[in-house]
Structure formats: structure tokens, C-alpha cells
Amino acid sequence: MTTQEKTQTDSYNFKAEIKQVLHILVHSLYQDREIFLRELISNASDAITRMHFEMLTNRDVLDHDVELAMHIEIPEVAEGEPKQIIIKDSGIGMTKDELVQNLGTIAQSGAREFLSKVEEGAHFDATDLIGQFGVGFYSVFMVADEVRVVSRSYKKRAKAAAWVCDGSDSFRIEPAEKEDRGTEIYITLRKDAEEFASEWKLKQIIKKHSDFVRYPIYIGETQANQQKSLWRQRPSDVENDDYLNFYRQMTMEFEEPLLTAHFSTDVPVNVHALLFVPGKREPGILAARKDPGVMLYSHNVLIQEYCTDLLPPWLQFVDGVVDSEDLPLNVSRETVQNNRLMAQLGKTLKGRILRELKKLGQEEPEKYEAFWREFGRAFKEAIAIDPTAKEDVLPLYRYRSSKSDGKLVSLDEYVARMPETQEAIYFVLGDTAASVAHSPHLDPFKARDLEVLYWVDPLDALISPSLSEYQGKPLQNVDEADIELPDVTEAEAEAEAETAVPEADFNRFVGRCVTTLGERITEVRESKVLKDSPVRLVSPKDSHNKEMHRIQRLLNQDYEVPKKILEINRNHPLIADLSRLAAEQPDAPLLRLSIEQLYASALVQEGLHPNPADMLPRIQELMEIAAGAGK
Ligand code: ADP
Ligand code: MG
Numbered sequence: 001m002t003t004q005e006k007t008q009t010d011s012y013n014f015k016a017e018i019k020q021v022l023h024i025l026v027h028s029l030y031q032d033r034e035i036f037l038r039e040l041i042s043n044a045s046d047a048i049t050r051m052h053f054e055m056l057t058n059r060d061v062l063d064h065d066v067e068l069a070m071h072i073e074i075p076e077v078a079e080g081e082p083k084q085i086i087i088k089d090s091g092i093g094m095t096k097d098e099l100v101q102n103l104g105t106i107a108q109s110g111a112r113e114f115l116s117k118v119e120e121g122a123h124f125d126a127t128d129l130i131g132q133f134g135v136g137f138y139s140v141f142m143v144a145d146e147v148r149v150v151s152r153s154y155k156k157r158a159k160a161a162a163w164v165c166d167g168s169d170s171f172r173i174e175p176a177e178k179e180d181r182g183t184e185i186y187i188t189l190r191k192d193a194e195e196f197a198s199e200w201k202l203k204q205i206i207k208k209h210s211d212f213v214r215y216p217i218y219i220g221e222t223q224a225n226q227q228k229s230l231w232r233q234r235p236s237d238v239e240n241d242d243y244l245n246f247y248r249q250m251t252m253e254f255e256e257p258l259l260t261a262h263f264s265t266d267v268p269v270n271v272h273a274l275l276f277v278p279g280k281r282e283p284g285i286l287a288a289r290k291d292p293g294v295m296l297y298s299h300n301v302l303i304q305e306y307c308t309d310l311l312p313p314w315l316q317f318v319d320g321v322v323d324s325e326d327l328p329l330n331v332s333r334e335t336v337q338n339n340r341l342m343a344q345l346g347k348t349l350k351g352r353i354l355r356e357l358k359k360l361g362q363e364e365p366e367k368y369e370a371f372w373r374e375f376g377r378a379f380k381e382a383i384a385i386d387p388t389a390k391e392d393v394l395p396l397y398r399y400r401s402s403k404s405d406g407k408l409v410s411l412d413e414y415v416a417r418m419p420e421t422q423e424a425i426y427f428v429l430g431d432t433a434a435s436v437a438h439s440p441h442l443d444p445f446k447a448r449d450l451e452v453l454y455w456v457d458p459l460d461a462l463i464s465p466s467l468s469e470y471q472g473k474p475l476q477n478v479d480e481a482d483i484e485l486p487d488v489t490e491a492e493a494e495a496e497a498e499t500a501v502p503e504a505d506f507n508r509f510v511g512r513c514v515t516t517l518g519e520r521i522t523e524v525r526e527s528k529v530l531k532d533s534p535v536r537l538v539s540p541k542d543s544h545n546k547e548m549h550r551i552q553r554l555l556n557q558d559y560e561v562p563k564k565i566l567e568i569n570r571n572h573p574l575i576a577d578l579s580r581l582a583a584e585q586p587d588a589p590l591l592r593l594s595i596e597q598l599y600a601s602a603l604v605q606e607g608l609h610p611n612p613a614d615m616l617p618r619i620q621e622l623m624e625i626a627a628g629a630g631k
Contacts, residue, residue, distance in 0.1 A: 047091025255279030440533030
């Protein structure tokens with residue numbers, strides 16, 4: 001090495017985003033500044049984890065046998081000199097180029113997201129965001145006047161280097177002396193942040209934010225974090241707050257988990273598991289867990305950080321720790337995948353999660369509703385991808401229904417309250433609960449006091465062809481033309497007969513429907529079941545894949561309105577009046593307009609109308625006629 005190389009210092013400018021982040025951090029008088037420590041510890045822990053994985057396959061690393069740990073020191077300084085903190089780790093370290101890259105030139109996704117949230121302004125306050133999510137390494141500038149990062153990579157030939165920055169727009173890179181592997185961060189504290197140069201204070205912060213970091217954090221000689229494996233303790237010994245803390249420290253999510261499941265068993269495999277269903281489907285910005293999957297441990301040693309081989313695809317939102325004595329310590333990815341034990345382990349975990357979810361549904365319906373809102377989709381996709389998942393997921397489904405009063409019901413609850421004479425489970429497809437509630441298909445069911453489930457999620461239509469039965473009861477769409485239902489009482493049937501219009505008038509009206517709607521329908525006929533609605537559209541018997549029309553419309557794909565049977569309710573006052581009109585004034589424009597509108601309304605009702613706005617000019621014409629008549 002030449003002397004010039006040895007003393008050479010290079011200056012770099014930060015990326016624009018980082019400059020902005022630094023500016024916010026340096027100038028925000030932030031009360032929760034302590035989270036800088038959480039961020040630095042989390043980086044050190046990541047660096048150690050990467051080292052740990054490297055050493056599983058590579059022995060040729062610097063300091064192979066050194067303890068994987070962090071050390072925090074508060075050096076003595078002369079009276080009046082600025083105070084300091086030093087944070088050291090035996091992680092993977094950084095080369096000179098990596099220092100430049102990682103701490104200055106890459107546009108960090110975290111920093112960018114942070115800024116875009118801050119710019120959204122209004123309800124997001126920068127200080128709130130820092131508190132909830134941190135902004136990674138740079139949060140150190142909330143407490144530092146100057147930061148010096150000295151690092152040496154695990155690669156044996158790499159030299160140590162230092163990154164130095166005073167919180168301005170640039171940083172410099174210098175050669176440095178460091179014998180051992182890892183990273184040391186020298187923090188020169190701001191005058192207003194000297195309170196952090198206290199062992200007691202640092203211990204408190206670690207307790208609060210980093211207690212479950214999985215490597216020891218030493219302050220002086222003593223270890224500041226518990227680092228105990230919470231999942232290996234007896235559930236009865238763990239407080240709820242410990243779970244929440246553990247979850248927060250593991251994920252850095254602000255939202256509380258919807259479900260926490262902690263259990264140990266020895267049969268059929270040994271396992272200690274601590275699993276969580278997150279509060280939200282989407283991870284928060286800057287969440288620490290970047291991918292789906294659980295952390296897989298063997299004998300308390302991490303062997304895979306994001307293991308997706310244990311649980312089926314529709315349970316990949318479950319996060320947490322799975323630890324088993326039965327797995328070999330040096331498993332490679334392939335052996336993890338093909339391991340018979342893994343299959344058993346997966347089955348055990350799946351069963352347990354399903355059980356806990358079922359329990360949540362029974363004991364805390366409101367929480368379950370939140371769960372279903374976030375993750376119900378995954379359970380429906382499950383059936384689309386893998387029909388054998390039915391048995392697992394169907395009991396967890398929830399729907400609104402004609403009798404649920406806005407609440408969600410399970411299929412089990414539905415079956416339990418079916419009257420003895422009812423043979424099938426009925427459902428109606430449509431766009432929203434509000435629209436299907438008025439569906440004409442429900443008329444005969446309301447008349448008989450039968451419950452109908454509202455299937456108003458696009459996925460319901462998609463998977464309905466693969467759902468033929470539940471607990472031996474057929475699942476039946478109420479739009480099928482000739483559903484057999486128990487008879488209504490005689491009194492009701494008589495009441496209906498009284499309002500009937502003369503046969504000839506009614507037939508004339510039916511004829512007008514045929515000529516007006518033409519090719520758009522397959523048939524017009526009298527309905528035997530309608531009560532409160534004038535008309536409905538039903539599927540011809542041989543129509544297959546009718547649910548696909550609904551989906552194609554939602555997906556905006558090439559969509560043709562399917563041809564259906566128009567059923568007319570002869571006993572409806574509107575139909576009686578229109579039949580009379582058809583007999584007395586066959587040329588009245590009102591007749592044609594009404595038939596068109598009845599058909600259009602029925603399409604909307606079915607969730608099949610390509611463009612409901614098309615109805616507006618016609619509605620106006622109808623209003624003009626009605627207003628004219630009222631003059
Ligand atoms: P993040 O941790 O979300 O990636 P940070 O701003 O916290 O973002 O850190 C930026 C990057 O700097 C890290 O991704 C890592 O590559 C590197 N880094 C930070 N601290 C260390 C450390 N102690 N050891 C090794 N690399 C580190
Ligand atoms: Mg980080």
C-alpha cells in the first residue's frame with residue numbers, strides 16, 4: 001500500500017432523498033429520539049444473522065470463532081468534551097465500497113417511503129413516523145453531531161475503512177485500523193442528547209425496544225437484553241405484554257397482531273411455536289419482516305429466516321417462530337423442503353392455527369371479523385388454487401345473509417338454524433350486500449322465512465362452481481329457475497290469486513316483452529315464486545359457467561350480457577297496470593320504456609349490467625311521462 005492510498009480521503013454527496021431525511025432528523029426536536037438505538041441494534045442484529053448464515057457453509061471467514069454479539073461502550077471523556085457512545089458488532093461487516101453503497105448512495109427504499117409519507121402531509125407528522133417506524137441508520141442523527149462508522153468485512157482480504165459524517169449533505173470515506181471483523185459506530189452526542197451517555201438509560205431503552213434481539217447485547221460486562229427464547233417458555237409463564245413486545249420487536253409493526261398462538265408439543269414431532277396473525281395484510285412501511293414465512297429454528301438456532309415450506313400458501317400471512325429439536329442443525333434449503341419431518345411439522349402447525357382461528361371466531365367475533373376482512377381473501381383463493389383445501393377453510397368462511405342483520409355468519413351457524421324441511425344451503429350472487437338484499441330471487445325465500453347467504457365478493461362467484469356441498473347439504477344458487485321449495489301456506493296462495501290480471505291482458509304484455517327485448521333474452525314466462533318484485537332474470541337450465549359473466553364484467557374483460565329467462569310476477573301491481581296498458585293502449589311509449597327499464601333494473605340487480613349509466617336518459621323519459629300524467 002502506498003502512503004497516498006493509506007491516507008486518502010474521499011468525499012461523497014448523499015442522494016437527494018437521504019439529504020432530505022437527514023434534514024428532517026437533524027432539525028426535529030423529537031421526544032422519542034431513543035429509537036435511534038433500536039435502529040442501530042437492529043442493523044447490528046441483521047449483520048450478525050447474515051454472518052451466521054454465511055458460516056453455515058463457509059469456514060474461511062475472518063474471526064470464525066468470535067462470539068456473535070454486540071457491545072456498547074460509553075468512553076470516558078474529559079470535562080467539557082462532547083460525550084460519546086460506541087456500538088460494536090461482530091456481524092458481517094462492510095468493505096469500503098459497501099460503506100459507500102449502503103450508507104450513502106443507494107436510494108434506500110425506507111427513506112423514500114418515509115419521505116413520501118411525510119409529503120402526504122396533513123395527518124402524518126414526521127415525528128410520528130419516526131417513532132412508529134424509524135428511518136434506519138440515519139435516525140442516529142437525531143442524537144449525534146458526528147458519526148464515524150468503522151467496519152471490517154468478514155472477507156479475509158478486505159481492509160478496514162471508515163465512513164464519517166456530521167449530518168450535513170456529504171460524508172467522507174477514510175482508511176481505518178481495525179483488527180477484528182464487524183462494525184463499530186462512534187457516536188459523538190449532541191449537547192442536547194447527552195442524557196444518552198448513561199448505562200442506565202441505555203439499558204432501559206434496550207429493555208423497551210430490543211429485549212428479544214436474538215444475540216447478546218453487552219453494556220460493559222453485563223448483558224442488557226434477556227435474549228431468552230420466549231417460545232421455549234411455558235405459555236402459562238408468559239404475560240400478554242411479553243408477546244406483544246416480542247411481536248413488535250420482531251416485526252417492527254405498529255399494529256397489534258390479531259392472533260397470538262403459543263404452544264409446545266412432542267408428538268408427532270417436537271415443536272415450540274410462537275405464531276402471529278398480523279393486524280393488517282399489508283406490512284407497515286419499514287416493517288422489519290420483509291418477506292412471507294416463519295422463522296425456523298432448530299435447537300434454538302436460527303436455520304431459516306423466511307421459511308415458506310411449512311404452511312400452505314393460504315396461510316403465508318402467519319409470522320413467528322417455529323423451533324424443533326427434531327430438525328438437523330445443518331439443514332440446507334433442499335433438505336428442509338424434502339424433509340418428512342417438515343411435512344409433519346407443517347401439518348401440526350396448520351391444525352393448530354385453524355383451531356385457534358375457529359376459537360377466535362367463536363369467542364371474539366369482532367376480532368374475527370377484522371381477521372376475515374384482512375385475510376378472508378387468502379382463504380377463498382385457497383380453494384381456487386387447491387380444491388382439497390376446502391375441508392380446512394370452509395368452516396372459517398363468513399357471509400352476511402338475509403337473516404344475519406348485517407353480522408357475519410358461518411356455514412355451520414347457517415346449517416344449525418336450517419329448518420328440518422330445508423334441504424339446501426342457499427346463496428345469492430351479486431355486487432354488494434345492499435343490492436342483493438333487494439334481489440327478486442329472495443322473494444320466495446322471504447315468503448318461506450328461509451335464510452339466504454349473500455355472496456358478494458368477486459371471488460365467491462369465481463369459486464362457486466367448485467363448491468357443491470357443505471356437510472352433506474347441497475349449495476344452491478337462488479337464481480336457478482326451478483328450485484323446489486316447500487309450499488307456502490294456503491292463505492297466502494289465495495291472497496295472491498285475488499289480485500291476478502285477466503289472462504288475455506297478461507299474455508299480451510308477455511308478448512310485448514318478447515318483441516321489445518328480442519334476442520337479449522331466451523324466454524319470457526310467468527313466475528311461480530316472485531312476491532314483492534315485478535320481474536327477475538333466471539339462468540336457463542343448461543347455461544354453464546354463468547358465474548364467469550359476473551367476473552368478466554368485474555375484470556372489465558370482453559363482456560357480453562348473458563341471455564337469461566325473464567320471469568314476470570303476474571300478481572305485482574305494476575305488472576297488472578302494464579298489462580292493462582298493453583290491452584288498452586298498445587302503442588303507448590310508456591309500455592316500451594317500462595319493459596326496457598324492468599329488464600335493465602333486473603340486470604343491475606344481478607350484477608350483470610355493463611353500464612348502469614345507460615339507464616339515465618330512459619329514467620328521465622319515464623319521469624317526464626309520470627310528471628305529465630300528474631298535471
Ligand atoms: P435497513 O436496515 O432497512 O436496510 P438502514 O438504514 O438501517 O436500512 O441500514 C442501511 C444498510 O446499511 C443496511 O441494509 C446494511 O447493508 C448496512 N448496515 C447498517 N448497519 C450495519 C452494520 N452494523 N453491519 C453491517 N451492515 C450494516
Ligand atoms: Mg435497519
